[in-house]
Amino acid sequence: MKSLRSRLLAGMILSVALLLALFGVAVYASFRKALLAEFDGALQAAARTLAASVEVEDDEIEIEASHDAVPELRDPQLPLYFQFRTHDGELLVRSDALGDMELPSFHGPVSKPTYRNLPIGQGVRVRALGVRFMPGLDDYESLASESRKGDPEKLVTLVVARSLAGLERRLARFRWLLLTTGAATMAAALAVCFVVVGRGLRPLKALAADIEGIHEENLSQRVSEEGTPAELQPVVAKLNDLIDRLEIAFERERGFTADVAHELKTPISGLRTTLDVALSRRRPAKDLAEALRDSLDIVNLMHSMVERLLMLARLDAGRMEIETRAVDLVDIVDSCWQPLEERAGERRLTFERDLPEALGIIADPDCLVIVFSNLLENAVEYADEAGRIFMRGHRENDSAEMVITNTGWRLGQEEAPRIFDRFWRADTSRTDTGTHAGLGLALVRRIVLSLGGSIDAAVEDEGILTIRLSLPAA
Amino acid sequence: MRILFVEDYEPLRKSVAKGLRETGFAVDVAKDGEEGLWMARNNTYDVIILDLMLPRLDGIGVLKALRKDKRPVHVLILTARNDVPDRVEGLDAGADDYLCKPFAFEELLARVRALVRRGYGRKTPTIEVGDLRIDTAAQRVWRGDREIDLTAREYGLLEYLALRKGEVVSRTDIWNHLYDWLSSATSNVVDVYVGYLRKKIDTPGEPSLIETVRGRGYAVGRRSG
Numbered sequence: 001m002k003s004l005r006s007r008l009l010a011g012m013i014l015s016v017a018l019l020l021a022l023f024g025v026a027v028y029a030s031f032r033k034a035l036l037a038e039f040d041g042a043l044q045a046a047a048r049t050l051a052a053s054v055e056v057e058d059d060e061i062e063i064e065a066s067h068d069a070v071p072e073l074r075d076p077q078l079p080l081y082f083q084f085r086t087h088d089g090e091l092l093v094r095s096d097a098l099g100d101m102e103l104p105s106f107h108g109p110v111s112k113p114t115y116r117n118l119p120i121g122q123g124v125r126v127r128a129l130g131v132r133f134m135p136g137l138d139d140y141e142s143l144a145s146e147s148r149k150g151d152p153e154k155l156v157t158l159v160v161a162r163s164l165a166g167l168e169r170r171l172a173r174f175r176w177l178l179l180t181t182g183a184a185t186m187a188a189a190l191a192v193c194f195v196v197v198g199r200g201l202r203p204l205k206a207l208a209a210d211i212e213g214i215h216e217e218n219l220s221q222r223v224s225e226e227g228t229p230a231e232l233q234p235v236v237a238k239l240n241d242l243i244d245r246l247e248i249a250f251e252r253e254r255g256f257t258a259d260v261a262h263e264l265k266t267p268i269s270g271l272r273t274t275l276d277v278a279l280s281r282r283r284p285a286k287d288l289a290e291a292l293r294d295s296l297d298i299v300n301l302m303h304s305m306v307e308r309l310l311m312l313a314r315l316d317a318g319r320m321e322i323e324t325r326a327v328d329l330v331d332i333v334d335s336c337w338q339p340l341e342e343r344a345g346e347r348r349l350t351f352e353r354d355l356p357e358a359l360g361i362i363a364d365p366d367c368l369v370i371v372f373s374n375l376l377e378n379a380v381e382y383a384d385e386a387g388r389i390f391m392r393g394h395r396e397n398d399s400a401e402m403v404i405t406n407t408g409w410r411l412g413q414e415e416a417p418r419i420f421d422r423f424w425r426a427d428t429s430r431t432d433t434g435t436h437a438g439l440g441l442a443l444v445r446r447i448v449l450s451l452g453g454s455i456d457a458a459v460e461d462e463g464i465l466t467i468r469l470s471l472p473a474a
Numbered sequence: 475m476r477i478l479f480v481e482d483y484e485p486l487r488k489s490v491a492k493g494l495r496e497t498g499f500a501v502d503v504a505k506d507g508e509e510g511l512w513m514a515r516n517n518t519y520d521v522i523i524l525d526l527m528l529p530r531l532d533g534i535g536v537l538k539a540l541r542k543d544k545r546p547v548h549v550l551i552l553t554a555r556n557d558v559p560d561r562v563e564g565l566d567a568g569a570d571d572y573l574c575k576p577f578a579f580e581e582l583l584a585r586v587r588a589l590v591r592r593g594y595g596r597k598t599p600t601i602e603v604g605d606l607r608i609d610t611a612a613q614r615v616w617r618g619d620r621e622i623d624l625t626a627r628e629y630g631l632l633e634y635l636a637l638r639k640g641e642v643v644s645r646t647d648i649w650n651h652l653y654d655w656l657s658s659a660t661s662n663v664v665d666v667y668v669g670y671l672r673k674k675i676d677t678p679g680e681p682s683l684i685e686t687v688r689g690r691g692y693a694v695g696r697r698s699g
Contacts (some may be wrong), residue, residue: 277489
């Protein structure tokens, strides 16, 4: 069974049925016992009366058993059967009601008469009481109270019986009553359980409906904790936690997509307008060539941006193949600085470095080129005119610790770590949107993390951006 | 007509300015919000084309500052942000039009022309002065059935005078509206161009369409309406 409701219902119904059955059996047993006790009492009373009618005169036993002596004898519906025998089994007297039916002879002592249920023929089942007593006493009670000494020859056996039909009818009626009330109770219990389980499961339904209502478009919604039963509260809390995280992830994704769209729209509009204007009238080939060159520059820029985005996506997904080996830091820095020298010269920047000979780094060389190119390019671009870029490095245990600083940081301390955010731009006098899409440093951080290193940025001295970088040393 | 284009993305700034100049507009460019605001405050523009995401001062900031100054210049926002809330914010800040990047240059031109017309209280793109007819959309000019071929600058001068039909327009006004900030020309080039224009549009033996108002400037359509 998969349904919680049917499982609960089955459990509850089974327990109710079991309880009812146990209860019914117990009630029936005690009722039967009480009926039997009553029946036996009546038999004993009859036996006492009959016994009292036995008289001994001159060693002769006389029995005056009559209808008057035993009033029950008068009831034709419930005839009383009895018979007296001597100790050696000779029949003394038997009731008329017996007709051709036979009562077997059996007995117990007066203090503990024997009872038996037995058929006596003609389909009559009786319960019989057998007792052996010493006649001649007025009171059966006193017989019962003491064991008689006397002539055992004089002992008389009395068997009194009465049909069980009445008792059995009453028991049958009672059984029927128990069964019908039991069935009715079961039906009622089923109905109540159904409703109760339904109600009990309502919070689950509500929860399901709540969850159903939450999808990608409305992640700001939460599962309502109000009125949630205690058992579900941890579930709801966890769910809301999960939705929180999902919402943040989706927001970030959406923001990122919007940023990508915006960053691509700008160069596309530049490209489109350049081509639109170029084609708007007849022009000499020289003019057209210039427009084409401009277009090519824009396309190259877009290409590099898309490349960076792809690389970030691959790194994020862990699908980028990174082959690490020992790389010499000085070599890498040299090769990364070379293409920047001209631009640094234009801006009259100085680049000083303090790197030890032969400091090896365990990394993918291509990745390292991206890291240092971007870091140095960033420094060249953001340093103030005639500013200073400084790089130093040393080995510390198993890692290579490097610091790159540049002057000209105009923003606050708290803005510094944001330089690694995707599409983040310092809102400075930098002229051209599009030359840097704000992806370079994001890529740097992503790569450094993938290489098992760490990187952070801070403003340690006024106006100087300090980037600290740590990578595994060879 | 004189236009200010505020845009931080250099390739776009360059090509839009080029396209506008070729169409006969005088164009100034600014590469950030502060520069744009300074230019707008110190010059007379018919239309300002404004990017929103600008360094130093963003487009909305520039726009609000201009509206606070009560400058009547028409502003067209040109931006990559094209969500409805962005458009609403831009227009509510006092922009007259909104165009999203990437855009078709022709559409930008048409919108700029529409804003220019609005600036001079005109609804139709055609202006008539006597039997002279100017189609400002196609930038073509006819005198009767004869089409007159004008250079961009000559056309600009004629259009400006025609837009202010019935008024006397000073040389400074003309100069302010036809020459950009970097232009080394002085206001007497106006007289030179009026001369060129008269040669092309006037019928020999008749009074010139462009009337010289001594000591004040030039006017068209004062006599004939």
